[in-house]
Amino acid sequence: xxxxxxxxxxxxxxxxxxxxxxxxGGFGHLIPxxxxxxxxxxxxxxxxxxxxxxxxxxDQLIAAKIIKKVIFGYIGNPSIGLxxxxxxxxxxxxxxxxxxxxxxxxxxxxxxxxxxxYLPSKILQIGDKPPSIDYLQSTSxxxxxxxxxxIPSLKPDVALIHAQKADxxxxxxxxxxxxxxxxxxxxxxxxxxxxxxxxxxxxxxxSPEKTVIPSHRVTSIVEVPFGAYPSYVSGFYSRDDDHYKxxxxxxxxxxxxxxxxxxxxxxxxxxxxxxxxxxxEKLIDLEKGPCGKI
Amino acid sequence: MKVNNxxxxxxNKRIAMIAASELIGYQSCFVGIGIPSDxxxxxxxxxxxxxxxxxxxxxxxxFPQTKSYSTGSPSIAFGSDMITDSFSVFSELxxxxxxxxxxxxxxxxxxxxxxxxxxxxxxxxxxxxxxxGGAHDIACLVPNLFILMPHEPRRFVNDVDFITSxxxxxEIDQLRDKYKLGSGPSMLITDRAKFKMSPDGWYxxxxxxxxxYEDAIExxxxxxxxxxxxxxxxxxxxxxxxxxxxx
Numbered sequence: 001x002x003x004x005x006x007x008x009x010x011x012x013x014x015x016x017x018x019x020x021x022x023x024x025g026g027f028g029h030l031i032p033x034x035x036x037x038x039x040x041x042x043x044x045x046x047x048x049x050x051x052x053x054x055x056x057x058x059d060q061l062i063a064a065k066i067i068k069k070v071i072f073g074y075i076g077n078p079s080i081g082l083x084x085x086x087x088x089x090x091x092x093x094x095x096x097x098x099x100x101x102x103x104x105x106x107x108x109x110x111x112x113x114x115x116x117x118y119l120p121s122k123i124l125q126i127g128d129k130p131p132s133i134d135y136l137q138s139t140s141x142x143x144x145x146x147x148x149x150x151i152p153s154l155k156p157d158v159a160l161i162h163a164q165k166a167d168x169x170x171x172x173x174x175x176x177x178x179x180x181x182x183x184x185x186x187x188x189x190x191x192x193x194x195x196x197x198x199x200x201x202x203x204x205x206x207s208p209e210k211t212v213i214p215s216h217r218v219t220s221i222v223e224v225p226f227g228a229y230p231s232y233v234s235g236f237y238s239r240d241d242d243h244y245k246x247x248x249x250x251x252x253x254x255x256x257x258x259x260x261x262x263x264x265x266x267x268x269x270x271x272x273x274x275x276x277x278x279x280x281e282k283l284i285d286l287e288k289g290p291c292g293k294i
Numbered sequence: 295m296k297v298n299n300x301x302x303x304x305x306n307k308r309i310a311m312i313a314a315s316e317l318i319g320y321q322s323c324f325v326g327i328g329i330p331s332d333x334x335x336x337x338x339x340x341x342x343x344x345x346x347x348x349x350x351x352x353x354x355x356x357f358p359q360t361k362s363y364s365t366g367s368p369s370i371a372f373g374s375d376m377i378t379d380s381f382s383v384f385s386e387l388x389x390x391x392x393x394x395x396x397x398x399x400x401x402x403x404x405x406x407x408x409x410x411x412x413x414x415x416x417x418x419x420x421x422x423x424x425x426x427g428g429a430h431d432i433a434c435l436v437p438n439l440f441i442l443m444p445h446e447p448r449r450f451v452n453d454v455d456f457i458t459s460x461x462x463x464x465e466i467d468q469l470r471d472k473y474k475l476g477s478g479p480s481m482l483i484t485d486r487a488k489f490k491m492s493p494d495g496w497y498x499x500x501x502x503x504x505x506x507y508e509d510a511i512e513x514x515x516x517x518x519x520x521x522x523x524x525x526x527x528x529x530x531x532x533x534x535x536x537x538x539x540x541x
Contacts, residue, residue: 026366079364
């Protein structure tokens with residue numbers, strides 16, 4: 001069996017090139033913050049990032065000016081407000097957008113996962129369509145004549161996701177809220193996974209039903225405990241809602257945001273440094289919160 | 295708890311109270327975070343214990359006990375009956391197997407078209423908002439759709455700047471039939487009144503007790519006749535539960 005354990009620096013350097021299209025996992029839960037921050041530290045360029053509902057990680061990547069295009073169904077800071085860096089880039093036309101809906105994004109990934117070039121759906125036939133998806137065609141069912149939108153597949157070059165556990169061969173175990181994480185990962189050519197904990201294959205085999213991505217589909221595994229902070233990981237730690245609230249006011253101001261990126265990304269190069277930036281007390285608190293370890 | 299004057303109750307609670315009354319008899323409800331989620335929780339807690347709350351993150355039978363920010367938040371996941379993926383819940387929605395959906399938005403027009411994309415033009419917006427998320431999908435697909443809006447006149451317009459989530463009315467209903475979609479928004483609930491959909495758009499159906507006709511239509515740009523229906527009085531079970539919901 002091929003061993004897939006890597007470190008973040010190496011795996012991002014070797015597997016992601018400028019201009020790549022990258023799926024970023026996590027739906028409120030399991031957002032790969034620390035793993036994706038490496039794209040910024042390595043100053044990758046002209047990336048396209050995609051997922052259904054995008055939150056502040058997308059905003060950070062846009063703020064770091066490494067993103068050429070964003071493909072999404074939603075982009076914001078859930079329940080708190082807007083994605084301010086995205087808004088600035090959108091208004092000054094410094095970013096390309098392809099704007100769908102959450103269901104259509106999921107169907108795009110599902111089609112790629114299935115190896116077909118589109119899937120029929122009832123959505124996006126009425127209402128206004130953003131100009132970026134004007135190319136959407138319709139199709140009629142050869143059996144019933146029903147008319148559907150032909151939602152085109154989207155096959156990212158690489159998926160970056162975070163999960164609870166994996167073994168050294170790359171079998172990935174995940175539970176709790178998935179959203180479109182597995183969908184987007186299995187749609188992608190390469191899958192890079194950060195996990196809270198690497199476990200033995202023998203231990204993993206005791207609960208194979210928790211394995212959601214098999215080893216042969218995974219490019220590399222990195223162990224980064226608390227790597228999904230400030231989102232959360234079921235069974236490990238809760239979500240830091242306050243961080244999201246503070247990010248709203250920070251990201252309104254480009255100078256404050258530059259300081260934030262420096263503190264949380266450029267100066268938090270290793271997972272130990274990232275944990276130190278979060279702070280020991282906070283880590284313990286989050287382990288006690290809903291869906292946490294304790 | 296006895297209500298002396300409905301005006302003493304907060305805006306969000308009044309919307310949730312009226313909406314909860316309308317959820318009696320339904321078993322599954324597709325909701326997003328905010329007033330829709332709070333209204334569905336209130337209904338489940340008081341008058342419709344059989345209601346399954348379904349979130350686009352894949353949580354089914356959720357009953358959040360603390361404030362949730364994301365549909366994927368720990369408070370949604372914790373205590374759910376089932377967690378599946380988004381593909382599965384949207385598939386159930388498209389198959390018409392989720393009874394009712396609740397939506398809110400930044401702007402609404404007379405035919406229930408909703409905007410959560412841009413204020414101003416799409417290319418040069420005054421405000422760039424969050425986009426559809428699952429809102430367009432819910433508005434197209436769910437068999438019964440209720441819209442919940444605070445009574446803030448700037449949100450009520452003759453034409454929304456962008457139709458993120460399509461409404462009803464004679465023209466659009468033909469397309470809904472053609473594409474075998476849900477029937478579109480049938481009810482609009484504000485913190486002052488309840489409106490129902492007709493081929494000509496919203497009409498004022500009934501007004502919350504202690505509010506006048508003038509209150510119910512204050513600042514709204516649509517022509518709305520005085521209703522003949524009795525004022526809305528909320529079930530005491532809902533009133534008794536209102537303070538346990540995190541609004």
